[in-house]
Amino acid sequence: MSLPKAELHLHIEGTLEPELAFALAARNGVALPYADTEALRKAYEFEDLQSFLNLYYELMTVLRTEQDFADLADAYLARAAAQGVRHAEIFFDPQAHGARGVGMGTVVEGLWRALGRSEETHGISTQLILCFLRDESAASALDTLRAAEPYLDRIAGIGLDSAEVGHPPAKFREVYEAAAALGLRRVAHAGEEGPPEYITEALDVLGVERVDHGLRCMEDPALVERLVRERIPLTLCPLSNVRLRAVDTLADHPLPAMLDAGLLCTVNSDDPAYFGGYAGDNFDAVRRTLGLSEDRLRELARNSFTASFLEHDEERRAR
């Protein structure tokens, strides 16, 4: 649906559609272990977060040059624009590219070729959020932040993603403190597969202003009360939750209960090429399956701007 909205939880590497993956593989002489796009699509049956991440990291090896990252971002922005996205805060995973020798400059400058002209070409304003891989070491995260310093005019904030369980937020206290000192905004994935305590830790130890997923807060009424009181936005990803089995079916998704509880919920696509839909598709799915009213849908769209960095920038300027 084309209700104007902001997308706040979107991994750019997760927008790599099979057709583009094969085109980039051919352009860069990379062999993919799938006969064709059909065979690749058949691999999109996930048991959990890790089984998805294995494919996600495998497929992104086709991304090599600045132009590859520009093409990836342009393709995403075109699809997002068609579904009503007017502002996008976009995650990227530099450590996953550094592992095969693709440096920070290639990734950021490549993405910027598309993002820098996105308002004119797609009618979408954008911000970049550098994510640290939480299953890598804290020292590697610090090295990554240092490598990003020459590009900070293009990077709005930092996030934390990849395998959650066993990698609590506190592991990254030092790099979050360093990022805050550099004036970067802070978000983190928490409570997708990990326990509600990780959400509390992300708030208290990392100082995040927004929680990515945060689904499992519903297991802790005191935490829900706190998130409501402090107006902490949650970036929910309903189709992702179904495909990664965080919920059994979309009909079981707690989004209506979360809205009823007064949580500042937003609806996003996470890794749309893998999970069956872009931002508007996620809105359509929750409307259809969860029976959300038009008022609730408008609230979700409004929340997406309220929860964005834009809103806070304006608040900051007004102060």
Ligand code: HPA
């Ligand atoms: N969760 C954690 N890490 C990720 C995801 C996700 O849904 N997508 C890409 N990296």
Ligand code: ZN
């Ligand atoms: Zn995510």
